[in-house]
Amino acid sequence: MAEIMYWEAIQRAHDEEMARDPLVICMGEDIGVAGGTYKATKGLYEKYGPLRVMDTPISENGYTGLGVGASFLGVKPIIEIMSVNFAWLAMDQIFNSAAKVRYMSGGQLTAPVVVRSAGGAAHQLGAQHSARMEKVFMGIAGLRVVTPSNPKQAYGLLKSAVRSPDPVYINEHELMYNMKGEVPDEEYFHPLEGSEVARSGTDVTLFGYNISVHWCLKAAEILAKQYNISAEVVDLYSLSPLDRAGIKKSVAKTHKAVIAEEDEAPVGVGSEIMAIINEECFWELDAPPVRVHSALVPQPYAHNLEKATIPDHEDVVKAVLKLFGKA
Amino acid sequence: MKLKDRKRVLREMVLARRFEERCYQAYIERKIGGFLHLYPGQEACCYGVMEAARPGFDYVITGYRDHVHAIKCGADPKAVMAELYGKETGCSKGRGGSMHIFDVEHRFMGGYALVGGPFPLAAGMAKAIQMKGGDEIAICFLGDSANNQGSFHETMNMAALWKLPVLFVCENNLYGIGTALERSTAVVDQYKRVCAYGIESDVCDGQDIEVVLEHAHKAVEHVRSRKGPYFLELKTYRYRGHSMSDSRGYRSREEEEQWKQRDPINMLRDRMIVEDKYTLAEFEAMEKEIDGYIENEVIKFAEESPDPKVEELTKYVLAD
Ligand SMILES: Cc1ncc(C[n+]2csc(CCOP(=O)(O)OP(=O)(O)O)c2C)c(N)n1
Ligand SMILES: [Mg+2]
Numbered sequence: 248m249a250e251i252m253y254w255e256a257i258q259r260a261h262d263e264e265m266a267r268d269p270l271v272i273c274m275g276e277d278i279g280v281a282g283g284t285y286k287a288t289k290g291l292y293e294k295y296g297p298l299r300v301m302d303t304p305i306s307e308n309g310y311t312g313l314g315v316g317a318s319f320l321g322v323k324p325i326i327e328i329m330s331v332n333f334a335w336l337a338m339d340q341i342f343n344s345a346a347k348v349r350y351m352s353g354g355q356l357t358a359p360v361v362v363r364s365a366g367g368a369a370h371q372l373g374a375q376h377s378a379r380m381e382k383v384f385m386g387i388a389g390l391r392v393v394t395p396s397n398p399k400q401a402y403g404l405l406k407s408a409v410r411s412p413d414p415v416y417i418n419e420h421e422l423m424y425n426m427k428g429e430v431p432d433e434e435y436f437h438p439l440e441g442s443e444v445a446r447s448g449t450d451v452t453l454f455g456y457n458i459s460v461h462w463c464l465k466a467a468e469i470l471a472k473q474y475n476i477s478a479e480v481v482d483l484y485s486l487s488p489l490d491r492a493g494i495k496k497s498v499a500k501t502h503k504a505v506i507a508e509e510d511e512a513p514v515g516v517g518s519e520i521m522a523i524i525n526e527e528c529f530w531e532l533d534a535p536p537v538r539v540h541s542a543l544v545p546q547p548y549a550h551n552l553e554k555a556t557i558p559d560h561e562d563v564v565k566a567v568l569k570l571f572g573k574a
Numbered sequence: 575m576k577l578k579d580r581k582r583v584l585r586e587m588v589l590a591r592r593f594e595e596r597c598y599q600a601y602i603e604r605k606i607g608g609f610l611h612l613y614p615g616q617e618a619c620c621y622g623v624m625e626a627a628r629p630g631f632d633y634v635i636t637g638y639r640d641h642v643h644a645i646k647c648g649a650d651p652k653a654v655m656a657e658l659y660g661k662e663t664g665c666s667k668g669r670g671g672s673m674h675i676f677d678v679e680h681r682f683m684g685g686y687a688l689v690g691g692p693f694p695l696a697a698g699m700a701k702a703i704q705m706k707g708g709d710e711i712a713i714c715f716l717g718d719s720a721n722n723q724g725s726f727h728e729t730m731n732m733a734a735l736w737k738l739p740v741l742f743v744c745e746n747n748l749y750g751i752g753t754a755l756e757r758s759t760a761v762v763d764q765y766k767r768v769c770a771y772g773i774e775s776d777v778c779d780g781q782d783i784e785v786v787l788e789h790a791h792k793a794v795e796h797v798r799s800r801k802g803p804y805f806l807e808l809k810t811y812r813y814r815g816h817s818m819s820d821s822r823g824y825r826s827r828e829e830e831e832q833w834k835q836r837d838p839i840n841m842l843r844d845r846m847i848v849e850d851k852y853t854l855a856e857f858e859a860m861e862k863e864i865d866g867y868i869e870n871e872v873i874k875f876a877e878e879s880p881d882p883k884v885e886e887l888t889k890y891v892l893a894d
C-alpha cells in the first residue's frame with residue numbers, strides 16, 4: 248500500500264478507468280491543458296487528448312447537460328464542477344435530466360454520469376466560494392451521493408461511480424486534496440452504499456462524513472485521553488442512500504449519538520440522520536442526540552467570523568461533554 | 575415528392591392530427607391528466623424534417639410537445655396513448671406522461687419539460703456519436719422561445735466549438751405560451767441568432783411539407799457529412815392553445831384563420847388533387863379509416879390496459 252494524496256487518488260482512478268474504456272471521458276473547466284484546479288486530472292490531457300479530456304467553456308449547465316446526453320449513448324463522462332458553488336448553475340441538468348430520466352422513461356434510458364465537485368469552506372473564500380451542498384444533492388431521487396473522507400475512498404468511490412449504472416455525485420472538499428493516506432496498490436472498488444466504523448468505541452457514536460470524520464476522530468482521541476470516554480466514529484461516505492442499518496447498529500451499541508457536519512442547519516445532513524435515529528432506534532437512546540453544524544449565515548470573510556461559523560473537533564468534544572452532563 | 579411518398583406522409587400527418595384531436599377529447603373526458611401540449615398546425619415541421627432524416631436511426635430529442643415526434647420515429651401510437659392514460663403499457667410505463675414520451679428502441683430519446691433542457695442533451699448525444707464513429711446525427715426539435723434560455727447559447731457555442739453532428743430545428747410558432755416572440759425576443763429572426771457562434775442556418779415556411787423537406791435535406795446533409803452543427807428555423811403555427819388551459823386571448827381569431835388557410839395537410843392534399851389526380855373521396859376514406867384505427871385500436875388499448883402496480887412505485891428510480 249502506497250501513501251498518496253487525495254488528489255493523486257482521484258487522478259489514478261480517472262487514469263485507470265480511461266485506460267480501460269475508451270468511452271470514459273472527463274470534462275470540466277481547466278481540467279485539460281491546465282491540469283485541473285486541484286490537479287485531479289493532471290497528465291490526462293497529454294495521455295488521452297482533447298477529445299476525451301475536454302476543457303469546457305464556463306457553461307456549467309451546458310457542459311453538464313452535454314455529459315448527460317453523451318451518457319445516454321453509452322459514453323461515461325466524469326464531469327468536474329470546479330467548485331460546488333457553481334453547481335447551482337448545473338442544477339437543471341443534474342436534477343431535471345440526469346436524476347429523473349430513468350424513472351420518467353420507465354427504465355428505458357439512464358444517465359450514468361459522474362459529477363465531482365469540491366465543496367466546503369476553505370480559507371476565507373467568502374460567501375460565494377464556501378458552500379456545502381451535499382444536503383441539496385442527497386434529497387434528489389435517482390441520484391447517488393458519496394463523499395470520500397480519505398484517499399482510499401476518493402480512489403475507490405470514483406472507480407465504483409464510473410462503473411455504476413446510476414448518476415453519482417461525488418462530494419469532495421477543498422481542504423482535503425493534499426491529505427495523505429494509504430491506497431491499495433491493486434485495483435480497488437469502494438462500495439457506493441453503506442458506512443464504515445472509522446474507530447470503534449462503546450460510550451457514544453460520532454457520525455461524520457468527509458471532513459467531519461476527521462473532527463470526530465480527533466475528538467475521539469481527546470475524549471479517550473482526557474475524559475475516559477470511548478467514542479465510536481462512523482464514517483457515512485454514502486449520503487444517498489444513507490446507511491440506516493449502520494446508523495442503527497452503532498446507536499444500539501453506544502446508546503448516544505453526536506452528528507457532525509460542515510453543512511448548516513436547519514435542514515442539514517444531521518437533521519436526516521437524527522430522523523433516522525428516531526425512526527430506527529429511538530428506544531436505544533440514553534439521551535437526546537446532538538448536532539454539530541455550521542451557523543446559518545452566508546460565509547463571512549473575516550477570519551474570526553469564519554472560525555465562528557464552521558465547527559471543528561472542539562465543538563464535537565463540547566457536544567459530547569454536554570451529552571454526558573460534563574459541560 | 576413522389577406520389578407514393580406524398581400519399582404515405584399525408585397519411586402519417588392525418589394520423590398525427592387525428593391522434594392529437596382524440597387526445598384533446600380524452601383530456602376533456604378526464605382520461606388524460608396533467609399538462610397536454612398538442613401539435614395540430616405544426617405537422618409539416620416534424621414530418622418534413624424526418625422525411626429528410628432517418629427515423630429510428632438518427633437520435634431525436636424534443637420538449638413537452640412530443641407525441642408526434644415519437645410516433646414519427648417509430649413509437650407505437652397505442653403505447654403513446656397508453657402513456658397519456660397513465661398505464662403500465664405506456665411507452666414510459668406510465669411514469670412519464672404526456673411531456674415525457676420515450677422510445678429508446680426507435681431512438682426517440684425523450685420529451686423533456688424544462689424549456690431549453692434538451693439543447694445540451696442533444697449536443698451530448700452528438701458528442702457520443704462523434705466518439706463512436708457512426709453515421710447517425712442528433713436532431714433537437716424545440717420552440718422559438720426556448721432560444722432565450724442560457725442553455726441555448728451555451729450549447730450553440732459548444733456544438734460549434736467541437737463541430738458536433740447535431741441539427742437544431744426551431745419550430746417557430748410565434749409564441750412562447752402567451753407571449754408573442756417580438757415581445758420577448760430582441761432578434762425575432764431566430765436563424766440569425768446562431769451566427770454569433772458561426773453555425774450555419776436557414777429559415778423557411780414550416781407549413782408546406784415539400785418546402786420543409788427541401789431545406790431539411792440540405793440541413794441533414796450538412797450535419798451527416800460532418801460539416802458541423804446546423805440550425806433550421808421553420809415558420810409555423812399551433813392551432814390550439816399552448817396547453818389545455820389557454821383561451822388564446824393573446825392572439826386574434828383572424829390571425830388563426832389566416833394560418834389555417836395554409837394548413838399543412840390541406841396544402842399537400844390539394845396539391846395532390848391538382849397534380850396527382852388524387853381525390854377528396856380517397857382522402858375522406860383515409861380519414862375515416864384512421865379514425866376507426868384510433869378508436870378501435872389505440873383508444874381501446876389504452877382503456878383496457880392495466881394501471882401500474884403501486885407496489886412498483888419506486889421501480890426505475892435507480893438501477894436494480
Ligand atoms: C425552464 C422552464 N421555464 C418555464 C417553463 C414554462 N413553459 C412551458 S412551455 C413555455 C413556452 C415555450 O415556448 P416555445 O419554446 O416557443 O415552445 P412552444 O411551446 O411554443 O412550442 C414555458 C414558458 C418551463 N416548462 N420550463
Ligand atoms: Mg413557440
